[in-house]
Amino acid sequence: MTWQEHYSGSLINAFGMPLRELVRGEGVHLYDDQGTQYLDLLAGIATASLGHAHPAYVAALADQAATLSHVSNFFTSPNQIALAEKLSGLLGHDAKVFLANSGTEANEAAFKITRRTGRTRVIAAENSFHGRTMGALAITYKAAYREPFEPLPGDVTFVPYGDAAALAEVVDDTVAAVVLEPMQGEAGVIVPPDGYLTAAREITSRHGALLWLDEVQTGIGRSGRWFDHQREGVVPDLVTVAKGLGNGFPIGACLATGATSDLIQPGMHGSTFGGNPLAARAALTVLGILEPLLPQINAVGDQLAEDLTGLPGVVAVHGRGLLRGVQLARMVAPAFAAAALEAGFIVNPARPDRIRLAPPLIITTDDLVPFVAAWPALYERALAA
Ligand SMILES: Cc1ncc(COP(=O)(O)O)c(C=O)c1O
Helix, strand or coil, rough: CCHHHHHHHCCCCCCCCCCEEEEEECEEEEEEECCCCEEECHHHCCCCCCCCCCCCCHHHHHHHHHCCCCCCCCCHHHHHHHHHHHHHHCCCCCCCEECCCCCHHHHHHHHHHHCCCCCCEEECCCCCCCCCCHHHHHHHCCHHHHHHHHHCCCCEEEEECCHHHHHHHCCCCEEEEEECCCCCCCCECCCCCCCCCHHHHHHHHHHHEEEEEEECCCCCCCCCCCHHHHCCCCCCCCCCCCHHCCCCCCCCEEEEEEHHHHCCCCCCCCCCCCCCHHHHHHHHHHHHHHHHHHHHHHHHHHHHHHHHCCCCCEEEEEEEEEEEEEEEEEEEEEEEHHHHHHCCCCCEEEEECCCECCCCCHHHHHHHHHHHHHHHHHHHHHHHH
16 A cells, blocks of 8 residues: 555545655755655744754753653643743743643633633734634634634634734724734735834734734744844734744743733643643753854845845745745746655745745755756746646
8 A cells, every 4th residue: 555545544634635755854854755855945834943853952852751751730840941931031021931732722822811801802814824723713814714613712803914004993992802923924924014013012002902923933033033023122912932943842832921921820721731841842952052043044034035036937035034935926836836846845835826935944045055046947847837
C-alpha cells in the first residue's frame, strides 16, 4: 500500500490529500520519503522558526524530557514561571500569561476573558482567521469555515479590515472587545494602513472595550519584532501567540495586560498540558535563540522583497520581516505553488493571486538565492498550466 492509501484509510479527511510524506528536516530544508530535498519557505505555516532539527533545540528538549516533562497545574515549574516572565518582558508592559497549547486555544482563553467584562459583543475583521474551536471560529470571517458548525457563540460583528472609520462606527459601550490581527496572515498577508492599531486602541479605550490582538502568526519575531503591534507602540489588553513560539512543540499563550489579567480567577479556565515544563522549555529555547536574530530577520525579509520585486508576474510584495505575501499579476498562485514544489520549493498559495512566504526565521539571503533565481521559470510554468 502507498502512504496515500494508508493516510486516507486511517486519518479523518480534514485536510484533503497531503502533498508529500516528509520524513526528515535539517536547517531550512525538508526531505520526503523519496529523499527529495525541499527549501522550506513556509516553516509549517510560520511555525518552525528555528528550522528543522536545530541542535540547541534538540539538546534542550532531550535534556528537559530527561529531567521533567509534566506535573499538572496543581504544581508549577521553574520553566513555566520563567516563560511567563520572559513573555511579559518581551511585550514590554505589565502583563500576566495564560499558557495553552495552540493558537485557537490562546484565543479561546482571550475570548473567555472578554466575557468577564460583563459585555458579550465582539467586533472582528472581515477576512480574519483566529482558529477552529467554536469560540475562535465565531470570530473567523470565512463563512465556509463557520456555517457547518452554527450556532456558534453569538454577538460578533465583522467590519472591513484596515478601516478605522468603520470600526469607530460600530464600537459603542456595549462592546466587550475588538479582535484584530496586526497583519492578516491566512488571508494572504494583508497589511492595514499605518495607524490602524493606534486608532483601534483609541476607539476601544473611549468605550471601555478591550483591544485584543491576535499575533499567533505575526508574533514571536516573525515580523522582525517580538510582536508586530510594537511597531505602532500601542498597549493592547490581550495578545495571543502560538505557532513560532514552540518551533513545532504545541504551545500557545494569552497575555493580558493591567487589570485585564485579573478577570480570570481560580477555576474559571484551565488546560492539562498548558505550560508544562517541556513546552515551556521549548518556548524558552526558541526565544533565547531568536533574540539576537531579530535584526537579521528584518534584513533578510527586506532583501527577499527587494529581490522579488520586478520579477515576472510580481505586482507587489506585502508584509514585514519574514511574513510576505507576493501579489501576482494573474490568478495562478495554486499552479505556481505546484510548480515550485516540483522544483523543490515549499510555498503557499494563500489566495488565487497571492503566494505566502513564511520561511524559518534562521534563513539567510544566501539560502533564498535559488528560489529567487527559479522564480521566472516557475511563473512561466504556472501560466502554462
Ligand atoms: C492569526 C491566527 N490566529 C489563530 C490561528 C490558529 O492557530 P492554531 O492552528 O494553532 O490553532 C492561526 C493559524 O493559522 C492564525 O494564523
